[in-house]
Amino acid sequence: MKRMLLNLMSVRLFSVFTFILLNLYVFSSPVQAVKYAALVMDAHTGKIFHTSQANVKVPPASLTKIATLYIVFEELEAKRLTLDSVIKISKNAAKQPPCKLGIPAGKTISLKEAILAIMTRSANDISVAVAEKISGTEAAFVQRMNRTAYALGMYDTIFKNTSGLPHKKQITTASNMARLSQALLKRFPTYYRYFSTKVFKYKGQEIRNHNKLLGRVEGLDGIKTGFVCASGFNIATSAVREGRRLIVVVMGGATPQWRDERVIHLLETAFSQLSQKNNRLSREPLLLAKEESEFPLQTTAYKETMEDSQLPAQKNVSEKKNPGDWYVQVGTYKKANDAHMAAALLLAKLPEHYNPVISVSKSDLKRAKHYRARLGGFDKASANKVCKLLRKQGVSCLALKESSRTKMLTAMVETG
Template sequence: MYRFQPRRILLSILAVMTCSVGVASANPKYAAYVIHAETGDVLFDRYSNETRYPASLTKMMTLYMLFEALETGEIKLTDKIPVSKRAALQPASKLGIKQGTTIDVETAIQALVIKSANDVATAVAEKLGGTESQFAAKMTSKARQIGMRRTTFRNASGLPDTRQRTTARDMATLSQRLVQDFPQYFHYFDDDSFVWDGRTYKSHNKVTQHYKGADGIKTGYTRASGYNLSTTAERDGHRLIGIVLGGRSGTTRNNHMELILSNAFDAIEKRPTLVKSIHSVRPVPGLRPDRIEEAPVLLASVKASAAPSALAGGDVSSLLPVTAQADQSTQLAALMAPTEPGIADTGPIGEGDADLDLVRNWIVQVGAFKSQPQAIEQIHRTQDTIRAVWPDAGREVNIAQKEKDPVYRARFTRLTENEASASCTALKKSGTDCLILQLAE
């Protein structure tokens, strides 16, 4: 028989009042997000799509562009970067490089990661982009290409600019791509110190130094942004990516990051089905996966039970590395009739072009098959047609359960609506059926 319990009711009322006060006094700069680095599963989300200031997390994209230039052979680690007057005059945090001198590329990487040097960021931008503003436009264009929908860069350092905005979700996307696209350079994010000009500079990223399994990535702070942090950490075969924006202090930011990561790791341990089953091997060192002719294919499953251990008898040794985030099929809305084809938005983002026209949440499905090798074969068969429209399209095999047997769906991802429509039109002209899908918010 139910008993009247005034104490429990009082506690409930106090909890509601506390929650209301917390909302009223909420930090408007705050946002946080935790995802699984391989599957893309969201494990914590607070205001992840709200725009914020990136501060020195901006340098993650500067480093992404630098790693890409290294990979293509545009520059080498031993090359010298000239220092202009503009670079030398950048405000702190800075390395103190002098006008007319040079800094080698490897030291520049270390200075960006560990010292968060604004003068080095400008020097890198001028080396790769001609001017910092031109480089920032390239950064924004690259952001759109890799799925950062709400980010606009105006400089390479993260120094205050009201037009330079991002979201926690976009920063997680960038962090994920740094992990996946450039594993051969990711060790720089775990370095504690570096030496330049006879002086040792130590990292002030306390989370990577003290949190179990943490090995990156970047801190940031401006008065407008608050204390920002991107962290990757790996435990028991699971790598998580955490983003905290707008912390009130470095200590509270770090403590919050450690809390949300620990909670996520604990949740996975208690309930493994939180993370979609995924079959993959590590990316090939030294080569960005989506530039290899036989590029990696992501294998994701809607349900852990839907992915058989032997992949329906397929040869697991032939599986290719992860290159893109898995989609959740339960959130996909099928568009039965594709819209009229348009021109793919592949050009650089110009001044004032910070809108959301380049929304890369569209997918082209090119078939559903009984086995994983068949799906991969279909992707390889049709990829040239897709790449003719958008060369940076992601590729994945999505595993779904149909009655008792899994279905392997071959898909191209990270497309705009126009690109998806144009791709499907081209496929149909060549005799290949396709389906356009949109990944819902």
């Protein structure tokens, strides 16, 4: 008996010692947005008010789910599905990485609940389950997504999954996402209203929308946010004022806060210009365009009415003045990208006055390869407060001080 107790104590001590070692020998670096791109467009006419690298190919991240939902709405329109249709969660769907609703395999959810889970939590498991319900397999559904994208004129877009999880060959452009958003608004105005849902109540949970601009910006009622390491922070939005609706797409934000401020600036500037010019407002209903000529958004250059020089410069997230040397560690992952995504999701849970640096630490032990998700740049008091906040939400975390032995190195981002 004593020997068993000694063995158990030895195992625990070894585990604690290993954990400490893995935290001492690390490499870390902040997330860098890969490519910034933006586009501002009149949703009805397709007139472009601003473009910046709008045809540069970038990963769509969870903006992919706009296309997933577009096909769901096609099924509802064709009456092959109803909002009460039952969606069964397969083993494949249940094993998807976060964000997810976390329903066990074999359980079910209604299609309406599935739509709201995808829109608010950006649930990867539910995206796959819905795809399997419609097409039998996710792969078959993705083929339909690509056919639909091509039919809409999204010639620079390739989908490889239904969720937007990292894949080296999954690409899009800001202009293609604006086109998809325009088609969604024109064809499915009734179902589009679900994108304005701020809170989705499910099984006693209150699931808040990742889109923090809802309720903050006049007239803004959608659409979707997204993030993977390779893309930075993305968003497709739409807002309507006095009968004129605009679509704004921003890709490659360094932080969610910067991305949101960019959207606000672009929207306010565009609506201000419309007001100053006393343009005749288009109050016609948005209907499905039947011919390509009714989708005027093309890859040819348009005269920009808003210059990039008017916009606030995007600061590198590592340029924070006098950053603290404390950080909050929130998890360990086998892939760097999973660690980045986990940190980004938790950052969205924090109050807005916190603006930490997202970073990943890589173990320096040859026998192990692990990546740790971190939120850094705090002083000691702030780090402990943030950790306490996260623990109240069921998140395990540690408030730690950067060791003098820590080496800084850019973490390789795994996108596959």
